Amino acid sequence: MRSPRDLADARPGPAFTVTLDGREIEALPGQTVAAALWTAGITSWRTTRGAGRPRGVFCGIGVCFDCLVTVNDRPNQRACLVPLNPGDAIRTQEGTGHDE
Amino acid sequence: MTSERPHLAVIGAGPAGLAATVAAASHGVRVTLVDASAEAGGQFYRQPAAELRARRPQALHHGWRTWELLRDELRTHVRAGLVRHLSDHHVWCVERRRTAAGAGPGFTVHALLGPEQQDPAEVRADAVLLATGGYEKVLPFPGWTLPGVVTAGGAQAMLKGTLTVGGRTAVVAGTGPLLLPVATGLAAAGVDVAALVESAAPKAFVRRARALAAEPGKVAEGARYAAELLGHRVRLLAGHTVVEAHGAERLEAVTVAALDPDGRVRPGTGRRIPCDTLAVGHGMLPHTDLAETLGCRLDGPDVHADDEQRTDVPGVWAAGETTGIGGAALALAEGHIAGRSAAARLHGTEPDPDEWAAATRTRTRLRAFFAALDAVHAPPAHWTEQVTDDTVVCRCEEVTGGEIRAAVKDLGAADLRTVKLLTRAGMGWCQGRVCGPAVAGLTGCGSTASRRPFARPVPLGVLARAGETEDLEWNP
């Protein structure tokens, strides 16, 4: 399959590793949390406070707050805005992110 | 001496803010351009993150030449010390400041730094220009909260900004001109676009043919997109709408159905299309929070602006989609006018509108064109009939259609504020930005200005210290 990176002829620096709930996934320099998760085939990383339903990206620009995620123990970060650094620990967020 | 020049703060580095910055700086004004993103460009010229090192970002763009010109002019002014560009600055409030008698108005722009938005920064300026653009409106339907359902603009933003797509097979649906670049963008990036579902019927275009044909460049642009879609074998279903998104934990398929001329779903026309991505949008809404806290008058959902793009608050200009939705070319024209007007007035002179007559003509033409387009792309008249009682309407607080209807029918709510108090719809993280139009439609209460005190969630510590932080050094 043709990829957007091929289309834009992107040559990012070497990939690095971050973890999602302890599982290693690859990320590229410049990628947001959402972009790295999408690239890994993951579309949801949070469950809602009420019905515990899965959520991921919706607006993609920081307006809707659907994509909230815990990054390095800080809950409620917007995955569509936050860029990743090597070694970052992402955790799927349950409820308010302060439930445990 | 740059420090003796008047100082304009431009908020938003999209087409409108960029055009305004360049125009004001070329007319002798110092400009601080403040934007939440890491790169200038706004929604239309959204750039891939620099670290992705895209050599051909224009492959995802239209109008690249205009962007290059703007970007180069911005760089020239930054190098000359006339403009500073503060990226990663999320503005949560703009405040009118008391100044010495006769000194004219003064403003403090309060921002939070970086994607985590913890640390505060303040910019003081003699005048402000709001170019904060808009965001997408999506009306609810069963299944729209499933992962894999994204806004059309969101799919576009992820594609342009991060060079990623959410899946392999997409349906692009809703109504409005944004659906065309989104469908062609996804298709060019290798996504199988199973269908473009537009609720407007071809007849609606015929009815407005005259107004639309007055803008041949725009019609040609639409035709180019249509040809590209044909090239990618994307099926176009006009006069259709999505009635349901299916899936257990993520999107697996959508059901689309035909609309009758009254905008009702025709029974028995539903068909199921398997897909893992639904990019959906029903038009755009302007960002007006900053204008509202400054006390600027609104015209319906839009910030009111006069011929010079001045709001009714002295010292505050507004340009681009914050004053009404109309695309990048209109935002450029308005930004240019606003920047020129602000420069003249900050120098204490009466501006001569003849000097920007061409931009004025463009603005007049494009506003007429978008008014016609808007009429064509109204959401289906009976969209609320698709919202079942158990459809989630407020995504943040998980309030259903049934609860909202009950607030009106059983509890007697007669305005949006009461509906919000009774149901919590609009009280969550996004402060009703997403569910606002849906709640208004379901209750028949009509949208009112939302009056959010802050444009962004603000840590309490920052609020407590606001006004005590040092003004950011002008250090170009």
Ligand SMILES: Cc1cc2nc3c(=O)[nH]c(=O)nc-3n(C[C@H](O)[C@H](O)[C@H](O)COP(=O)(O)OP(=O)(O)OC[C@H]3O[C@@H](n4cnc5c(N)ncnc54)[C@H](O)[C@@H]3O)c2cc1C
């Ligand atoms: C997600 C999305 C994608 C879009 N993609 C396309 C497209 O591909 N093609 C197309 O023709 N049209 C697209 N549009 C329509 C687009 O809005 C206009 O064509 C055009 O970009 C409007 O220009 P503007 O300068 O008015 O606003 P924008 O381009 O929206 O620029 C506004 C800028 O203000 C900044 N901003 C807003 N609020 C704040 C704040 N509080 N603090 C700091 N900064 C702030 C934003 O970061 C942004 O950079 C898209 C719209 C959206 C919402």
Ligand code: FES
């Ligand atoms: S997807 Fe809407 S805030 Fe991130």
